[in-house]
Amino acid sequence: MMDDLNELYELSDEELFSRVDHSDQESEKITAPRYSYWQSVFRVFFRKKINIFVLAVLVALVLFAYIYPSFTEYDRFGNLLDATTKHLSPSVAMERLGRNIHWILGTGGAGQSTFDAVWNGSRISISLAFICAAINMTVGVLIGAIWGFSKRVDIIMTEVYNIIGNVPMLLFIAVMVMLFTPGFWTMVLALTITGWIAIAYFIRTQVIIIRDREYNLASKCLGTSTIKIAMKNILPFMTSVIVTLLATEIPSYISYEVFLAYIGMGMSEMSLGRLIFEAESAMVTPGWGFEFWSPVVVASIITVVLYVVGQNLGDASDPRTHM
């Protein structure tokens, strides 16, 4: 009878059901495809072609900002005494000073190369942004987690937040800048001394939202320790939130540094903000536009690229997109 049917439908032996003996050991195993979180994050991230492009731009920008200045000698006052080299447009500068990568953006007020100045400035600004973000995110996430978990800490910290939030940030920065020399590390201190509290507050709110979810209550009832709940139940949930936050934080430090430099409270190093501040008068002068718009455009490109990469990475790190 079976053989008849096989012939009828032309099925081979492999396509037919066959008997499997019961095994206690095998029935305990759950089979599912292996799931690795970070692998899935990058799989989702690289699924979009635009992300590959933006990431490549970001890597190229950062590498260039770090490698280019360390291989070229940038002397801001090298042409100081030569009055004919000041405020040149790219084409004039190339003619006057030779066809060289240094002069493709023209020269600034001291006859310096705008191109070199911009990349030196970018390196300082990017470093500042990364260091401040690293400090603020670490402190902010840790304190925010404790703040969200402990109700007693919550009462105190909410008061602290209300108070510090009302002290103008500018004042903290001004005090720091006046107490110490207005250098790179002073700026880091000024931006981190109160900068973490907003991040901590954000994280606290997120922790409170998921702290009392049913699966955590169940976990607690089953006797899981608080640390394990924090590490295994809540932290994975928070990863995408943290990455998304990071995406807005890093560019915001570059923007804030530009803002501070513009109002005269910036650092002494020639960061992008300082360059924009010093070249402001060049904006309205015909023919001098390059020395003003170059740092503005480069700063904008860096911040936009950082933001887009961060946002998309944040989206990709949400496990719900891993389907």
Next chain:
Amino acid sequence: MGKYLAKRLIHGAVSIIIVVAIVMVMIYSMLDRNLVFAKDPVYTHQSNNSKITYMYSKWEEYGYVDYVNYSEWLNQLYRSGEIDDQTRSAVSALGRTEDADTEQTAEFVARFRDYYSSQGYTVRRMDAVTRAGGRLADGGQQQYFAYRNVPLTTRLLKYFSHLLSVEDVNYVPADVDLGKRGVTFTLRDPVYGGEKFSPAIIGNGTYHKYLLYCDGNFPYIHQNIASINLGTSYTVNSGIDVFTTMTRSQGSYVRSNITYPSGLEELSADDLHTATYMAGSLEANALNKTRFTDDYTYVDTVKNGMSKMGYSFVIGIIATVMAYILGLPIGLLMALRKDKLIDKIGTIYIVFIIAVPSLAYIFLFKAIGGRMGLPTTFNMESASKLMYILPIVSLALPEIANLMKWMRRYMIDQMNSDYVKFARSGGLSEGEIFSKHIMKNAAIPIVHGIPASVLFAMTGAIITERVYVVPGAGNLLTEAINKYDNGVIVGVTLFYAVLSVLSLILGDILMSMVDPRISFTTKDR
């Protein structure tokens, strides 16, 4: 509700006091107080001992220290009747060194030291600095004084007790004779010649002469009975209160024919309604004598421009209204056409505004506006309203992006929620679901931010005002920090803190009005 609000207000007041205390600690004890003299030409021209006493007297003026010198103390003793004029003049001359004091002087010098040391002051004596030949060097006069840092609690108490001042008929010292003290009400304001109907309340013995008056400027009825003192400015606007600095009109004088109390008619910009008392000013100044009949001679002037806060508020409020009118519908549309073209363009715009440094896009708007022929700098003398356009646009565009972002987020969150699916399955039309359910719920968090955006329109925006040279209030804090004007820093901080506390409370009230589910009366939730 009332009880809850009172609790919130008290809570807010406490945090405001702590904020002011923190700011005071920062600026009075952490900053280098020698920086005050960095741009002071008087200081650089002083030398030797007088330079040091100048420093202390300036620090007293700026609120860092309490400072008393020996002759001030003697005058005080004389006025309280403890010593007579003879003793005062006998002991007031200090010796060039401590050993050179006369016996009687030495006794008073010791008394001074004992008295002020016990009060926590540091007493300092500086011997005369002489040149060769025994003559005094420039500023080398011997000095004797006591000083102490003002304790934080004293400073705070003094600041908050002076915050609100109410007029008092005994403001003018009792020994000054100015006729009958009191308050009179008149229907015909003497400023307008006493014929036109215009009610006014005039005080005698008070600080302001006109306590209540009417004129042709907004808000038409003005009062001087109670005034807010946020602290005196030293360098930004010397001697003027911070609140006055923010609210006083600017620009050039507007002259008109006015009749002074003496009957003199003159073309002048003086605003007689602002007359305040200045002791002995009538006798001291011949010009005052031709114009006034009493010591209320210090008047403000009429100017054609708005105040700092006025400019900031006009620009800020128009930008805010524009942002709500444009930002909310666009955000809504983006949510409805999710992943369509308009959503994508909107998202690009939002990313642009969030990521690009604000300075960069403001300059970009300025450059584009300049190309289009709009004025890129603000000029108070110009009657053109076009100069308002670029600052308003620069302020509105980022706010639009922000509102678009949140409106879209809230709308999408609501559209995916279960009650919408339920309503749809119950047979409600899409339009009905939309207008009756989704919109109402999405509006709740948006409403919460409205008071903040309205109130903070008053404080102005730092970059926008700088870039377009708007004479607004936004730069007050940075200017004060750059000029070490502690009074202004504290005053502005207090102002900002009050606004932020108020806007949070108002936001909560507004939210509870829009959403009946939110109630502040039942606390047990």
